[in-house]
Amino acid sequence: MMINKLFNISTQTLVFMFFCAVGLYIGIILFTKWSGKRSFSKMSSFDFAMTVAIGSLFATVILSSSVNLTKGLIGLAMLYLLQMSVALLRRFKFVQSLVDNRPLLLMNGETILHENLRKARLTESDLRAKLREAKVIELTEIRAVVFETTGGVSVLHTSDHSKTLNSYLLEDVKE
Numbered sequence: 001m002m003i004n005k006l007f008n009i010s011t012q013t014l015v016f017m018f019f020c021a022v023g024l025y026i027g028i029i030l031f032t033k034w035s036g037k038r039s040f041s042k043m044s045s046f047d048f049a050m051t052v053a054i055g056s057l058f059a060t061v062i063l064s065s066s067v068n069l070t071k072g073l074i075g076l077a078m079l080y081l082l083q084m085s086v087a088l089l090r091r092f093k094f095v096q097s098l099v100d101n102r103p104l105l106l107m108n109g110e111t112i113l114h115e116n117l118r119k120a121r122l123t124e125s126d127l128r129a130k131l132r133e134a135k136v137i138e139l140t141e142i143r144a145v146v147f148e149t150t151g152g153v154s155v156l157h158t159s160d161h162s163k164t165l166n167s168y169l170l171e172d173v174k175e
Helices: 002-007 011-035 045-063 069-089 093-099 114-119 124-133
Strands: 104-108 142-147 153-157
Touching (some): 011 045, 045 069, 069 093, 104 114, 124 142
Antiparallel strands (some): 104 142, 142 153
16 A cells, blocks of 8 residues: 555664664764864855755765765765865955855945845845844834845844944945
């Protein structure tokens, strides 16, 4: 019957999956300790892609009988080496511009930058939701709203109307 195939698993397959999961889990812990916590940070789109790639590799090794633990660990090592290499090379502006997106200014004070909203593929409704999440109650509180390289939105605001925004915070933000 077709239903039996949905729930049928051999003891051998179960043992294979268990040892692959444990082996890769230990591998991820060791490689992360070796390469640093940045491996799972979401500071840039490249870092996010690394996290997704590791998850995909993990799932493939556990669920595919054609990929064994050794191949999985080698693939994992290659991903971490690539990530570490790019992290080192990102110190050069040319590499950084290839790998990272620049943050994008969505609001300058109370002014909504509609062209930048369009570039970020966000709507005013999305923007209002982020302002509410940041607990903004008056538009006069807003100093800047930035679409970050990770896809997150940062709302810089204060209820003290005499405070201005330090320019350092917007140094790398595209206007």
